Amino acid sequence: MDINFSNIKDSRVQIRLRKLQLSDAKSIYQNVKDKAIVRYTLQIPHPYYLSDARKFINYSIKAYREKTAYIFGIEHIDKKTIIGIVSVAKVDRKNKNCELGYWLGKKYWHQGIASNAVGMILDFAFNKLKMHRVYASAFASNTGSVRVLEKNGFLLEGVLFENYWRNRKWHNLFLYGILKDNYCK
Ligand SMILES: CC(C)(COP(=O)(O)OP(=O)(O)OC[C@H]1O[C@@H](n2cnc3c(N)ncnc32)[C@H](O)[C@@H]1OP(=O)(O)O)[C@@H](O)C(=O)NCCC(=O)NCCS
Structure with missing residues (x-):
């Protein structure tokens, strides 16, 4: 199933979410090979190769079929290319929770796109998958990501102090969550 956006507030770029x-x-590789994308992410390798993008797409197709993760491409409607990813993974049917993840190609930052894409996948998680809780983590220094979560109603639930060693210093990890009851849509 694809998720269509027709009216995106605050954004000049019209997007929709679709399966990969x-x-x-190629679009995924071209965006992710930029080190700015992987700086604050935990799963994406660097350097990133075209073969990594293919592996990731194959994984997304398999996970979708097995209902363990739902990975959507953020498609630029006019250009018909994938400019980012938003996903819910670690889908726990018994406890009705899952983990949110996202990234966006650098040239599309600061246009409200990630905030809108996260809003749409939350709608999918709560209303289609019938989740009770969605959680996410972000490096404390990743101001943009923290803002995307807070704008979408996520609450800070905890901090893993100095949990990651990167670029010759320790980084705190913020843990965020949102419950269905606190999701207003
Ligand atoms: C984090 C990321 C997804 C944000 O995407 P985006 O589309 O630029 O975010 P939005 O435009 O929706 O911005 C949301 C808010 O964050 C702010 N913001 C975005 N990037 C910011 C930055 N680097 N520094 C400070 N504020 C920032 C925006 O100004 C906006 O705030 P406002 O609504 O109060 O004006 C994008 O920078 C990215 O892909 N980064 C690399 C991958 C990554 O970090 N993924 C998340 C891992 S947890």
Whole structure:
């Protein structure tokens, strides 16, 4: 299933969320090879190769089929290319919770796109998957990501102090969550 956006507030770029296909490998690779994307992410390798993008797409197709993770491409409607990813993974059916993740190609930052994409996948998680809780983590220094979560109603639940050693210093990790009852849509 695809999620369509027709009216995106505060954004000049019209986007929709859709499942990935192998022909998206090049767009994904072109965005993710930029070190700015992986600086604050935990799962994406660097350097990043076209073969990594293909592996990721194959994984997303398999996970979707197995209902363990729902990974959507953020498609630029006019250009028909994938400019980012938003996903819910670690889908726990018994406890009705899952983990949110996202990134966006650098040239599309600061246009409200990630905030809107997260809003749409929350709608999907709570109303289609019937989740009770969605959680996410962000480096404390990742101001943009923290803002995306807080704008979407996530609450800070805890801090893992000095949990990661990167670029010759320790980083705190913020843990965020949102409950269905606190999600107003
Ligand atoms: C984090 C990221 C997804 C934000 O995407 P984005 O589309 O630029 O975010 P938005 O435009 O929706 O911005 C949301 C808010 O954060 C603010 N913001 C975004 N980037 C920021 C930055 N680097 N520093 C400070 N504020 C920032 C925006 O001004 C906006 O605030 P406002 O609504 O009060 O004006 C994007 O920078 C990214 O992909 N980064 C690399 C990957 C990553 O960090 N993923 C998250 C891992 S937890």
